[in-house]
Amino acid sequence: MEAVAAAKPVIKVAALCGSVRKGSFNRSLIHSAIEISKESIKGMEIVYIDISPLPMLNTDLEVDGTFPPVVEVFRKKILEADSILFASPEYNYSITAPLKNAIDWASRPPNCWADKAAAILSASGGSGGARSHYHLRQIGVFVDLHFINKPEFFLNVFQPPSKFDSNGKLVDAEVKEKLKGVLLALHAFSLRLQTKHLK
Template sequence: MVAVVAAKPLIRVAALCGSLRKGSYNQGLLRSAIELSKEINGLHVESVDIATLPMLNTDLEVDGTYPSAVEAFRQKIKGADSILFASPEYNFSVTAPLKNAIDWASRPPNIWADKAAAIVSAGGGFGGGRSQYHLRQTGVFVDLHFINKPEFFLNAFQPPAKFDSDGNLIDASAKETLKEVLLSLQAYTLRLQGKN
């Protein structure tokens, strides 16, 4: 008799990076997350670009409609089951592009509401930890549900090298923890959806 393994429901994860820099280590984390998700049954991670979003200005909302770049972004977030943020730290907080994206998607109707979320960060010092604290505070107001563990803060500048010259994650331990974040996000999303 052949054992049949049931496929898990597909969880679609929208991955947002707070850095617009091409060689960003946080972009490297998302590239690794996309690759690692291919090893996880029932999980699909897709990067969502926030670089084209105009700065939030409610004058750009006309008769309940948004600029095309904003509407396309909102539809990608709306269609996702959960969110993965790669949040670098600027001045002890989240970056302006990431906060701008959060604000656009929170405009009526708030499309963040009731989605599971996780945060990963790479940087100096605390590896972006302070930005995660502020992002979690914002998440409370927009009704995001963040996983608590595992936490992922990576000091990108402390030897040995964590990234190659193209900004790709090469640290095996960090990749293992990143995969644990994805598995935890998947499980939490299923729990919120009442599917496990």
């Protein structure tokens, strides 16, 4: 009998939005990423994780090695993911407070981010969030995340024509193609990391 080729593993991606406002363009990017992965990228499953319920980091809330229930649930989802997809606007040249708070909670010992692949999307004004990417990458060094280097994704949401429809849904075909490129790179890099660990 011919040997049956082993199926490639499904890469489970946890997607976090740094903006907690209802009409967030960055959350729209995540929803578009989920759609693209389902339609075009075999072996990738993206799950959006809402960080808005997390309390502000306070180690007084840690009791006998346990965290508040909402934090425990969040940490478990990060731990079970193979890769991370961040989508966040730029605030004051950096990442948002809610995103930093989420990163800090999941970095509390034992660190849930360690050795995972990651990618960054940003929809913002000005440079489209470019400066915030580098702060996030610096944080990633300490928490042991491995970011893809290329392609980078910065989207100026105020530069016409609008890339989103009246409901906030991403409709620009060129932007969608760039988003797909990021997802393909994240998928490939995640598989490379997994293969390295199996050697």
